[in-house]
Amino acid sequence: MALAARLARFLARKGIDFQELPMDQVTSLDSAVIASGLPQADFIQATLLVDIGGVVMAVHKFDSTLDPDAVYQLTGRRLQPLTARQTLRLFGDCDPGFTPPIGQAYELPVVVDDDVARARRVFFSSGTGHSLVEMDGRSLMLALAGAREGHLVIRGPGNGNREALTLEEVADKLQKLYRLPPMPALALRILRLTANTDATARELAELIEFDPSLTAQVMRYARSALFNYPGQINSVQEAVTRVLGFDRVAHIALGIASVRAFEVPRQGMLGMDNFWRHSLYCAFLCQSIAPRCGGEKGLAYLCGLLHNFGLLLVGHLFPAEFDELNELREINPETSMQSLEQQVFGQGDGQEILAVGHGAIGGILHRLWQLPDPVIKAAGIHQQPGYHGEHENYVLMVQLSNALLKERGIGDEFNLDDVPALLEGLGLQPNVLDELTAEMDRVAPDLDALASSLSS
Template sequence: DLTRLCELKGRNLEAITPEEYEQMARSHGLDHLPDFPLNDSLPLVVEKRLKVAGDLYLEMGNSGYFLKLPQTEFAKLVANGSEADFCVELDDFTPNTDDRMAIESSVKRFTQLRIKRRLEETLEMPPLPETAEKIIQLRIDPDAGVGELAELVEKDPSLAAQVVSWASSPYYAAPGAIRSVHDAVVRVLGFDLVINLALGLALGRTLELPKEGPHGVTPFWDQSVYCAVTMEGLVKAMPSERRPSLGLAYLSGLLSNYGYLVLAHIFPPYFKVICRSIEANTHVNPHLIEQHVLGIDRETLASQLMDCWSMPEEVIQALRWQNYPGYQGDYNLYARLLYVSNQLLRSVGLIHGPVLPISDRIFEELGLEQEDALHVINHVVAMKDELRQMARNLEG
């Protein structure tokens, strides 16, 4: 709990940047700094519960191995440090059972901190963009075709340019030049993917990107692109009889971190606190840190906003439950695919966050072999430069 530690020490502490971390490690001739003090000149604070624990297990960098340390040896290592109570048990965090109530409760906490307006005024969320609203209407029209989709997207020149640029990316290796939205649909991406891609891009422009996020975190559009194409690859690798909608899976990936934008928009005074806490707890899932600081996480906020905007239920549930692979409710397949996509991307360092195991049961429920998933993520890694360029085009 970084806020608690700052209060105890009477200082405004921040985690060092990834670049400073690497420099410090190199100064000791290491690739990664171990989880015990190397320099007696630096102040050391030890969580007091560690001093009464039995054997301790220290992570050895990113190797997946741990060093077993008896309490007697640990006590010698931290003998010069002071003791304090500043950590929170991760087991204390459980998903909310009522998302709307959780949001109201969280906002009520800030009302007590002199935020005097009602919930709707406090949220101050923008309305659904007109283009996105029309795309949603087109999605549910059984008679809609390529012509109607192309006409709608091309009414928004910026959106049309992004769709054409996306289809023209070397990632899709389309033969010849892609000159129009019609080309993008017919020759490269298909109707289902383009209509959901256009919807995701339209929503992505609704909220501004935060100017200051956590150090070392993957930029928003980079993460969106990586996750979308990973979702696409996993769905295509699934047996045809188990495959969900490719377009909705793609859209879920594209919007997977939309809650990050919502969080910064709704709680700007506390966004910086969350960012600093994420930097200081790289081993902890960000949604747990947000629950601790705010009582609500980005995924809950994003899913509730998507519900207000009448987005597809598949996307709402995918965003809400992407951190819970055991979720068995409606449209759990999309949530599970998003969990696997995020963990695969973390495992190769393309997005930020602790790497958690993907059980054989999850692969079995998706109808995938572990080799299938590795093939998908290896392809994403091989094309990361092309994907980053796609993200830069979206930022522009």
């Protein structure tokens, strides 16, 4: 029998059915999968992880990539990959690189991905380079008895290991490798006008009215039921002075004009339709949260509106990879965006700099565009839980808003947040959640209509 000795003894002792599939000697599991001619989707593999508490085996499909965040959610442990030398010590009866995904045979705790647990048939390494094991789903689960089951992977093709880069390196490389889009001229003029403390509503209105499309969108916003203004609004200046106020008009106009720097498809969970919906809802919630925690409403609105611009930059610079990311987002709802971005962009040729996440590169873009510091920080940090530091309130407002939006299926993240910690960080009581939800319910139809008009 060509199975590794400990695996063979374990299966015999437990009376577990399997079939051994002899094959010509190969040097790696990848080679065995290819040489077998069997469906790749039916193969499973073992990934060995370790922390101070010891080694854990994660069992998942061969064509999947383990998600460290998901493993942490299931185990509560920050586990790191085991080295090849450490693996050889544990699996001394196996050929190097041929670890059988039956941890119980080696007295290891096991976590198993739910895709594996549902499989009707699997193939896996026998522990040697000259045979495979075939097993039906029932026998496999008998062999993995006692394993913890959960969602562990990013579904879809993987791109290997990722390189970690500092934010300074990312900023430097982004500007050297790629032609980052400048802020559109109209957006730049609006930004400069808002920085002038003596600017008037008339000056802002005249600037917006240079652009008929922007004028129509601002007027539609002012006339919406979001504000319930009882009278007629016939000009942008009336929208500024009677309904919206200088800051709100300036910020929504800045957002609309800035988006024109990017070419991104409308469709998909990450497309422009959903981008605008997410951004407008987040801006509304941030604006509502701000007075409850000592923040400035206008600045909070701008943080929420612009926090996801890094996603547009990714789509603009890398349309093919953005399409792949869009597809992965659809089929991996439990996986964090940062893990998906590492999956797509950690592949060398300069693109590994994007594996830090769209938040970080959005912050870099906002810094390049000389936006206010809280806007830069909120964009750059919104993917990182547990932040403490400069402009913390604005970061937490965006994170809390996104947490509430996940419950409605709005945004690009659906994994849970620590809402009590976010409330505590902002000095808010739990009852504020009901108040914010009620406010959002009231304006949801108008936000949806506005988002649709902005993306078209």
